[in-house]
Amino acid sequence: MLELLNNPISTCSQKVRLTLHEKGLAFTDTKIDFRKKEHLTPQYLALNPDGVVPTLLHDGAPVCDSSVIMEYLDEVFPEVPLSPPTPLGRAKMRKWLRFIEEVPTAAIRIPSFNKVFIRHRRDLSEADLAKDTGARTLRRTFYEEMGRHGFTEARLEESLERLRETVDRMDRTLTDSEWLCGDQLTLADFCVVPTIDRMRDLRLDGIWDGRANFERWWQAIQSRPAFAKTYAPGSRVSDIYEDLKETA
Numbered sequence: 446m447l448e449l450l451n452n453p454i455s456t457c458s459q460k461v462r463l464t465l466h467e468k469g470l471a472f473t474d475t476k477i478d479f480r481k482k483e484h485l486t487p488q489y490l491a492l493n494p495d496g497v498v499p500t501l502l503h504d505g506a507p508v509c510d511s512s513v514i515m516e517y518l519d520e521v522f523p524e525v526p527l528s529p530p531t532p533l534g535r536a537k538m539r540k541w542l543r544f545i546e547e548v549p550t551a552a553i554r555i556p557s558f559n560k561v562f563i564r565h566r567r568d569l570s571e572a573d574l575a576k577d578t579g580a581r582t583l584r585r586t587f588y589e590e591m592g593r594h595g596f597t598e599a600r601l602e603e604s605l606e607r608l609r610e611t612v613d614r615m616d617r618t619l620t621d622s623e624w625l626c627g628d629q630l631t632l633a634d635f636c637v638v639p640t641i642d643r644m645r646d647l648r649l650d651g652i653w654d655g656r657a658n659f660e661r662w663w664q665a666i667q668s669r670p671a672f673a674k675t676y677a678p679g680s681r682v683s684d685i686y687e688d689l690k691e692t693a
């Protein structure tokens with residue numbers, strides 16, 4: 446029995462939903478409400494001490510961290526393989542996973558918070574702002590830096606540069622390869638999809654203008670049934686925040 450504790454718009458949750466759907470695995474989709482701070486309750490922290498989503502429960506046993514969960518699922522349910530068959534191939538895939546976690550996954554948080562999530566902090570009293578920041582576990586210093594007004598222009602520009610570098614690196618790799626790790630769709634592709642989808646949602650898709658290899662890959666990913674299932678209505682920030690919808 447698989448249960449995914451997750452949030453529809455969380456990019457880390459989307460990585461795991463893509464994997465579950467691609468592998469055709471049935472799971473209970475349990476929604477964790479960030480506004481109600483359900484990820485910071487003692488019960489949730491007992492499962493995931495970082496106070497972040499997603500958490501997978503497999504027969505009740507918690508597995509944490511989205512990339513770890515993806516690899517766990519692929520190991521336990523190998524029928525639809527999403528990892529290369531050789532150790533060298535898997536090393537190549539893991540190199541992509543680490544790069545994606547370190548560079549674009551970290552970078553996309555800056556425009557996401559500046560454009561979308563900061564609005565929930567702007568009008569808090571000093572005491573409530575401090576309480577909100579203090580309640581965070583893994584991301585406390587990130588929330589401290591963000592304050593109530595968001596990240597600086599310099600930090601935003603740096604994160605956009607990191608996203609450009611990622612798209613360029615992917616485009617180069619995809620010159621002579623269908624997917625990031627050759628002719629097999631792997632966890633590496635699914636790991637980066639939520640960042641790319643969020644970029645589009647935040648109107649940052651100009652970054653891949655003219656990147657033909659990248660665009661071919663993006664079209665191919667979007668045509669997979671797992672993509673439509675993962676991005677059900679309510680999974681994008683523009684589904685939720687009216688002002689983001691209007692600029693569409």
Ligand SMILES: N[C@@H](CCC(=O)N[C@@H](CS)C(=O)NCC(=O)O)C(=O)O
Nearest residue numbers: 455456457458497498499510511512
């Ligand atoms: N390395 C973790 C990071 C998970 C993470 O940062 N999750 C975000 C949503 S994508 C979260 O739960 N944020 C809660 C918060 O900001 O309080 C993973 O990949 O699972």
